[in-house]
Amino acid sequence: MSSSTFILLLLSFQLFSSISQAVVPASQTFTYVNEGDFGDYIVEYDANYRALPPFNNPFQLCFYNTTPNAFTLALRMGTVRSESLMRWVWEANRGNPVRENATLTFGTDGNLVLADADGRVVWQTNTANKGVVGFQVLPTGNMVLHDGKGNYLWQSFDSPTDTLLVGQTLRAGGPNKLVSRLSEVSNVDGPYNTDEGFLYYLTFEYFTTNPTSSSNRNMALSRYNNTLSYLRLGIDGNLRFYTYNPNVQGVAWELVYTFLDRDSMEGECQLPGRCGNFGLCEDSQCVACPTPNGLSGWSKDCDVKKVASCKASDFGYYKLGGVDHFMIKYTRGDQTKQSDCESKCTKDCKCMGYFYHTDNSRCWIAYDLKTLTRVGNSTHLAYIKTPNK
Numbered sequence: 547m548s549s550s551t552f553i554l555l556l557l558s559f560q561l562f563s564s565i566s567q568a569v570v571p572a573s574q575t576f577t578y579v580n581e582g583d584f585g586d587y588i589v590e591y592d593a594n595y596r597a598l599p600p601f602n603n604p605f606q607l608c609f610y611n612t613t614p615n616a617f618t619l620a621l622r623m624g625t626v627r628s629e630s631l632m633r634w635v636w637e638a639n640r641g642n643p644v645r646e647n648a649t650l651t652f653g654t655d656g657n658l659v660l661a662d663a664d665g666r667v668v669w670q671t672n673t674a675n676k677g678v679v680g681f682q683v684l685p686t687g688n689m690v691l692h693d694g695k696g697n698y699l700w701q702s703f704d705s706p707t708d709t710l711l712v713g714q715t716l717r718a719g720g721p722n723k724l725v726s727r728l729s730e731v732s733n734v735d736g737p738y739n740t741d742e743g744f745l746y747y748l749t750f751e752y753f754t755t756n757p758t759s760s761s762n763r764n765m766a767l768s769r770y771n772n773t774l775s776y777l778r779l780g781i782d783g784n785l786r787f788y789t790y791n792p793n794v795q796g797v798a799w800e801l802v803y804t805f806l807d808r809d810s811m812e813g814e815c816q817l818p819g820r821c822g823n824f825g826l827c828e829d830s831q832c833v834a835c836p837t838p839n840g841l842s843g844w845s846k847d848c849d850v851k852k853v854a855s856c857k858a859s860d861f862g863y864y865k866l867g868g869v870d871h872f873m874i875k876y877t878r879g880d881q882t883k884q885s886d887c888e889s890k891c892t893k894d895c896k897c898m899g900y901f902y903h904t905d906n907s908r909c910w911i912a913y914d915l916k917t918l919t920r921v922g923n924s925t926h927l928a929y930i931k932t933p934n935k
């Protein structure tokens with residue numbers, strides 16, 4: 547071995563050892579076991595929960611479950627004193643619950659690890675030996691792992707599920723969407739997600755990257771310091787903004803904004819689930835069920851006929867005039883000939899139909915239909931896939 551190689555090895559060894567010297571002091575490490583009695587207070591989803599020591603008023607780390615022995619590690623917002631429903635504003639392991647005796651461990655290596663009772667790692671921050679020296683729950687509800695200089699090497703604000711707290715952002719190249727939960731009981735991903743928006747106090751700003759556009763909505767001003775607020779993509783696909791006033795008893799939460807409601811610019815027709823699996827909506831009302839034979843009276847059971855085959859000869863399309871898909875307002879669609887739009891849908895087994903604006907040759911392929919919106923413009927067409935028999 548030449549001496550220069552030796553020096554290089556020595557140097558890299560020293561470099562390595564100086565990084566690994568940044569360890570979490572033993573007094574800061576912890577292992578919390580998911581065991582013991584459940585808490586007494588009323589929390590969202592009618593869950594059972596166990597509060598863990600990490601706490602910064604009004605945020606507390608907990609395990610909660612809505613079905614027996616299937617726990618989510620989550621951050622809860624709310625104080626005991628306000629006597630109001632406490633809400634789950636961040637969670638680690640949606641869709642991948644842990645059981646009794648699961649552990650949350652923060653070791654000297656700086657990794658925060660959620661492991662099931664059998665040791666299976668369910669979730670982790672992947673920050674082992676990266677210079678983490680401490681863990682904190684900040685007053686904003688951001689849970690962070692920081693290095694010796696106070697830089698965040700991991701933060702919960704970078705992994706939202708369905709909720710954004712004040713100061714938390716969605717951005718291209720970073721955390722870029724919210725996904726609703728499936729139901730009150732079932733904490734797995736639901737059908738709705740929002741991409742790339744960000745939040746400042748009571749202004750919700752959102753933009754799209756393709757095409758580039760941006761817009762914002764000023765939400766109602768609340769009567770009090772609204773730093774303790776959150777934006778939630780709900781189970782129904784609607785966005786709602788809540789503020790929290792810990793000094794008000796019983797009604798500490800105020801719903802200050804609903805993205806899609808009767809009084810909003812869009813109206814309820816923009817809510818994907820407003821008229822069930824497949825209904826036509828006009829002025830916030832469900833007015834009809836589209837069928838291959840025309841419109842019939844609306845009921846909540848309206849649905850599309852399933853196309854079981856991917857073979858083009860097994861299905862066709864029926865046309866609806868003066869309707870839009872709920873996504874059309876927020877996306878530009880592709881500029882193509884109608885025949886190309888149709889063949890794109892025909893070749894795509896998952897495509898349930900396509901939407902076409904004849905005045906500007908815009909095409910949208912739809913993977914779900916749900917609520918169609920009645921529009922006054924007869925150049926807005928929908929072609930719904932239907933089995934040939």
Ligand SMILES: *[C@@H]1O[C@H](CO)[C@@H](O)[C@H](O)[C@H]1NC(C)=O
Pocket residue numbers: 581646647
């Ligand atoms: C959890 O662990 C404790 C201690 O090892 C044990 O006594 C208990 O039975 C375990 N609980 C469950 C539900 O497995």
Ligand SMILES: *[C@@H]1O[C@H](CO)[C@@H](O)[C@H](O)[C@H]1NC(C)=O
Pocket residue numbers: 685771772773774
């Ligand atoms: C609002 O509340 C936050 C958190 O409690 C606090 O840091 C901030 O100073 C408050 N702002 C005002 C204007 O009182």
Ligand SMILES: *[C@@H]1O[C@H](CO)[C@@H](O)[C@H](O)[C@H]1NC(C)=O
Pocket residue numbers: 905906922923924925
């Ligand atoms: C239909 O929409 C186009 C643009 O998409 C617009 O120029 C036209 O005025 C609309 N027609 C009606 C009747 O609203």
